[in-house]
Amino acid sequence: xxxxxxxxxxxxxxxxxxxxxxxxxxxxxxxxxxxxxxxxxxxxxxxxxxxxxxxxxxxxxxxxxxxxxxxxxxxxxxxxxxxxxxxxxxxxxxxxxxxxxxxxxxxxxxxxxxxxxxxxxxxxxxxxxxxxxxxxxxxxxxxxxxxxxxxxxxxxxxxxxxxxxxxxxxxxxxxxxxxxxxxxxxxxxxxxxxxxxxxxxxxxxxxxxxxxxxxxxxxxxxxxxxxxxxxxxxxxxxxxxxxxxxxxxxxxxxxxxxxxxxxxxxxxxxxxxxxxxxxxxxxxxxxxxxxxxxxxxxxxxxxxxxxxxxxxxxxxxxxxxxxxxxxxxxxxxxxxxxxxxxxxxxxxxxxxxxxxxxxxxxxxxxxxxxxxxxxxxxxxxx
Amino acid sequence: xxxxxxxxxxxxxxxxxxxxxxxxxxxxxxxxxxxxxxxxxxxxxxxxxxxxxxxxxxxxxxxxxxxxxxxxxxxxxxxxxxxxxxxxxxxxxxxxxxxxxxxxxxxxxxxxxxxxxxxxxxxxxxxxxxxxxxxxxxxxxxxxxxxxxxxxxxxxxxxxxxxxxxxxxxxxxxxxxxxxxxxxxxxxxxxxxxxxxxxxxxxxxxxxxxxxxxxxxxxxxxxxxxxxxxxxxxxxxxxxxxxxxxxxxxxxxxxxxxxxxxxxxxxxxxxxxxxxxxxxxxxxxxxxxxxxxxxxxxxxxxxxxxxxxxxxxxxxxxxxxxxxxxxxxxxxxxxxxxxxxxxxxxxxxxxxxxxxxxxxxxxxxxxxxxxxxxxxxxxxxx
Numbered sequence: 001x002x003x004x005x006x007x008x009x010x011x012x013x014x015x016x017x018x019x020x021x022x023x024x025x026x027x028x029x030x031x032x033x034x035x036x037x038x039x040x041x042x043x044x045x046x047x048x049x050x051x052x053x054x055x056x057x058x059x060x061x062x063x064x065x066x067x068x069x070x071x072x073x074x075x076x077x078x079x080x081x082x083x084x085x086x087x088x089x090x091x092x093x094x095x096x097x098x099x100x101x102x103x104x105x106x107x108x109x110x111x112x113x114x115x116x117x118x119x120x121x122x123x124x125x126x127x128x129x130x131x132x133x134x135x136x137x138x139x140x141x142x143x144x145x146x147x148x149x150x151x152x153x154x155x156x157x158x159x160x161x162x163x164x165x166x167x168x169x170x171x172x173x174x175x176x177x178x179x180x181x182x183x184x185x186x187x188x189x190x191x192x193x194x195x196x197x198x199x200x201x202x203x204x205x206x207x208x209x210x211x212x213x214x215x216x217x218x219x220x221x222x223x224x225x226x227x228x229x230x231x232x233x234x235x236x237x238x239x240x241x242x243x244x245x246x247x248x249x250x251x252x253x254x255x256x257x258x259x260x261x262x263x264x265x266x267x268x269x270x271x272x273x274x275x276x277x278x279x280x281x282x283x284x285x286x287x288x289x290x291x292x293x294x295x296x297x298x299x300x301x302x303x304x305x306x307x308x309x310x311x312x313x314x315x316x317x318x319x320x321x322x323x324x325x326x327x328x329x330x331x332x333x334x335x336x337x338x339x340x341x342x343x344x345x346x347x348x349x350x351x352x353x354x355x356x357x358x359x360x361x362x363x364x365x366x367x368x369x370x371x372x373x374x375x376x377x378x379x380x381x382x
Numbered sequence: 383x384x385x386x387x388x389x390x391x392x393x394x395x396x397x398x399x400x401x402x403x404x405x406x407x408x409x410x411x412x413x414x415x416x417x418x419x420x421x422x423x424x425x426x427x428x429x430x431x432x433x434x435x436x437x438x439x440x441x442x443x444x445x446x447x448x449x450x451x452x453x454x455x456x457x458x459x460x461x462x463x464x465x466x467x468x469x470x471x472x473x474x475x476x477x478x479x480x481x482x483x484x485x486x487x488x489x490x491x492x493x494x495x496x497x498x499x500x501x502x503x504x505x506x507x508x509x510x511x512x513x514x515x516x517x518x519x520x521x522x523x524x525x526x527x528x529x530x531x532x533x534x535x536x537x538x539x540x541x542x543x544x545x546x547x548x549x550x551x552x553x554x555x556x557x558x559x560x561x562x563x564x565x566x567x568x569x570x571x572x573x574x575x576x577x578x579x580x581x582x583x584x585x586x587x588x589x590x591x592x593x594x595x596x597x598x599x600x601x602x603x604x605x606x607x608x609x610x611x612x613x614x615x616x617x618x619x620x621x622x623x624x625x626x627x628x629x630x631x632x633x634x635x636x637x638x639x640x641x642x643x644x645x646x647x648x649x650x651x652x653x654x655x656x657x658x659x660x661x662x663x664x665x666x667x668x669x670x671x672x673x674x675x676x677x678x679x680x681x682x683x684x685x686x687x688x689x690x691x692x693x694x695x696x697x698x699x700x701x702x703x704x705x706x707x708x709x710x711x712x713x714x715x716x717x718x719x720x721x722x723x724x725x726x727x728x729x730x731x732x733x734x735x736x737x738x739x740x741x742x743x744x745x746x747x748x749x750x751x752x753x754x755x756x757x758x759x760x761x762x763x764x
Binding site: 051084121122244 | 399403406411424426429431432433434442463464465466467468469473475495496499500503538568595597598599617618619620621622623624625626629
């Protein structure tokens with residue numbers, strides 16, 4: 001076994017960072033293809049960056065974000081947050097009292113942990129269900145939560161979405177929608193309405209999910225509620241900082257629904273290309289993956305490597321030979337060794353899938369050629 | 383009266399932003415002198431910015447920040463936070479139990495509100511004092527807090543600092559130091575030791591205070607406690623995001639103790655220059671200010687302007703004629719109309735104080751020449 005400990009993982013990651021730095025320095029950023037889907041974006045022009053240094057840059061970007069954000073999300077007012085989780089915390093701090101109830105409807109459990117966790121912090125009772133017929137709103141409920149699309153990109157039915165909002169509003173209870181990826185996935189791919197247009201009082205999206213923006217949360221909704229939430233946001237330091245606000249603004253401006261739709265159809269095309277040679281790739285909503293076990297089943301030559309080691313070596317070959325970044329090479333200790341190719345990333349939009357498929361095949365062939373030589377594999381990783 | 387409502391203030395601010403944008407576009411950033419002391423810094427090279435777009439940039443900057451941050455703050459491990467307030471919240475979430483006591487010693491009340499507020503959130507009892515002789519640590523105390531230097535830059539006595547830490551450690555209670563500006567003010571100007579070197583278990587500083595960094599919090603301290611706090615930070619979205627981490631790194635690297643010491647002595651020099659002509663300027667720890675009432679007392683010609691209007695017009699003349707940014711022109715609705723000249727800002731470091739004094743005199747002369755013509759004043763502001 002090559003990667004045996006967290007320390008090995010740290011060393012492996014350091015090596016990957018060095019390779020990437022070399023590629024950026026010698027061949028430029030355009031020779032790097034980040035398909036992790038975790039990179040986030042930071043788009044900024046030199047004139048914007050020089051404004052960022054002054055008192056006014058932030059003010060200009062926040063003002064501009066009001067306009068661009070409302071176009072993207074609907075609602076009356078926008079509030080940029082450090083994370084979607086911080087926005088959920090602030091909403092619950094502002095609207096949910098101790099001993100009251102919070103009920104959450106989502107397409108498929110589990111819920112994002114930030115919701116029950118924030119409820120616990122304020123001493124509220126939290127209930128969740130993914131069975132629409134079982135969804136009820138008990139007395140003494142302070143907030144109804146809807147998840148637009150889950151962490152695994154399962155999308156809520158729009159009729160159920162509307163009905164939950166109706167049920168809440170009949171009792172005068174505000175509705176917060178966690179629309180982390182849903183604000184784009186639901187509207188662009190599934191042709192649903194924006195959460196605020198469906199009647200949500202507060203909606204939050206993640207600006208790094210399915211768009212070229214930074215990690216952060218963008219809240220939209222009723223001005224009176226946003227103003228209440230903003231007080232908590234400023235008190236506890238939950239707001240997005242100016243450089244992030246700038247990147248949010250440019251991320252939304254550079255968001256292309258067409259590219260997103262394309263990535264959803266392209267994953268089928270890409271799967272078919274890979275399926276000609278391999279048997280163990282699987283589709284994700286916006287790309288493909290192969291697990292360490294799946295990779296192992298592709299190999300019929302003798303070797304002493306663990307399944308995870310196979311994935312690490314392949315991930316390093318992809319990086320070193322073709323500048324393709326996948327999580328096993330750069331992941332933090334404990335990250336999964338599954339190799340994902342996310343086609344909704346900025347770098348993926350313009351890639352030729354046949355060419356990418358050939359690079360994966362050729363990297364796999366190289367894996368086969370070194371697999372019997374553990375020292376050689378060790379050298380590739382460290 | 384010219385500025386009568388929040389709407390007027392918004393319009394005034396919009397005009398100021400336009401003037402600043404024009405100056406940046408026509409004459410470049412170097413023609414602008416931001417003396418608000420509120421700008422924060424965002425220093426980044428083109429190669430760093432291109433790294434920011436990739437999965438690895440953040441990892442590289444966080445690693446580099448460990449080294450540079452420990453040099454600045456001491457301690458075993460660094461944790462970059464969205465705000466100092468978020469770091470205080472996370473520490474209290476991680477270390478303070480419901481019903482336990484938190485005691486806080488600072489040089490002068492009032493304390494920063496984030497500390498009692500976070501205690502209230504977790505249901506802890508909060509006690510504070512600025513009288514050292516009255517400081518005691520009751521039973522069932524989970525955290526002792528020390529403020530290194532207050533919001534008004536009052537600095538704690540180093541012996542009292544040590545004694546409070548000793549008292550806490552005798553009872554095995556961890557000590558958190560809110561060293562927002564103190565991490566630089568105490569060490570560089572007052573020759574005190576770093577909080578961690580004095581025995582603090584956790585210390586937090588604000589990277590935009592007295593250094594050219596972004597708004598954000600930098601925590602340092604015992605690795606075991608930082609790891610506990612980091613869990614809360616990640617759960618509730620309190621960490622600094624990659625662009626901010628990059629700017630923190632460069633802010634610390636560009637911090638000059640010499641410049642800070644200079645700003646503290648230069649404020650005396652500057653005060654003397656202004657005092658030749660004016661009677662109502664006052665010293666701040668790192669600059670000078672004149673209040674609207676003080677400004678009014680400088681004027682012996684007839685006019686119908688309010689004290690605040692006088693300050694607004696003068697602030698706009700300073701901006702339009704000399705590119706000098708002060709808060710009355712760019713401030714948010716409700717901000718103070720006091721004109722502060724902060725000499726610890728990046729832009730102030732290389733300014734000739736005699737020249738700056740002349741610009742202020744000449745702007746004041748212009749104020750006198752337009753003061754009788756309310757329409758003219760209105761035109762300057764809107």
